[in-house]
Amino acid sequence: MTSPTPAPTPALSISCPTNVTVPSPAGAAVVVMFTAPATTGGVGPVQVSCTRTSGSPFTVGATAVLCTATDAASASTSCSFTVTVTAPVPQLLRTRFLAFGDSTTAGEVTTPTGTRLGDGSVNSRLVVIPSASYPTQLLMQLRARYTGQATAFQVINAGSPGEWAEDGAIRLPGVMSSVRPEAVLLLQGANEIGA
Incomplete structure (x- = not known):
């Protein structure tokens, strides 16, 4: 009797959070929280690292965050999302x-x-x-x-x-x-x- 063939390990995949937009009331950097990327498949344990971490400060503008998942078999995959910090809309006191x-x-x-004048101008x-x-x-x-x-x-x-x-x-x-x-x-x- 032969042993059953083990099921193949599903491919490693990673899913990033949706893009995040937060206001900066004073136009300065703000701390931005976002959910960690979710992973499925791969050979455990799976390590996830991102170029920016949740809870770190982001300056005004758009910042791309790249996240990479690497499993125990050294397989890796990546995803990205954007954190946008908006500046305050300026206001004038007089209108x-x-x-x-x-x-x-x-x-x-x-x-x-x-028409032209006598001097040609x-x-x-x-x-x-x-x-x-x-x-x-x-x-x-x-x-x-x-x-x-x-x-x-x-x-x-x-x-x-x-x-x-x-x-x-x-x-x-x-x-x-x-x-x-x-x-x-x-x-x-x-x-x-x-x-």
Whole structure:
């Protein structure tokens, strides 16, 4: 009578935990806990090692963790997962801005007319294009950077093309009273240069 053939040893396999995402309230490294990888098969005992251990600090960003299982017969297999530490979303204390000034604030730009002057240079004219103004550009940048406050931001454009600084000084108190901004961006005096 022959002995029964022993069942073959199942191949060693390892299963890593799912990806882990944790916030970092202060933007510093945080201790991250994760479950140990599970193993099946192989010749016991099976040793598991990972490039980072549960309970170790992780900095802001994504860190790949590679885990390797090795059995008594020196067979090995690996798996990996990612630990992501997210930075805090920045917040501004002020969200209502007044951009006060002259034509530069209003968005006045030089555009060619398509005609040439006697010296061959292209004739141009000044036109106000609000979407090209720095207040509009600032609003878009604030909304892109401070996503948690995107809908709260206001940048009121109180630019007045051709305004001299002395006229702006007269106009400013009324605009401040009606707009009631939390911060003011002031650009005046360009019209006096060379006057």
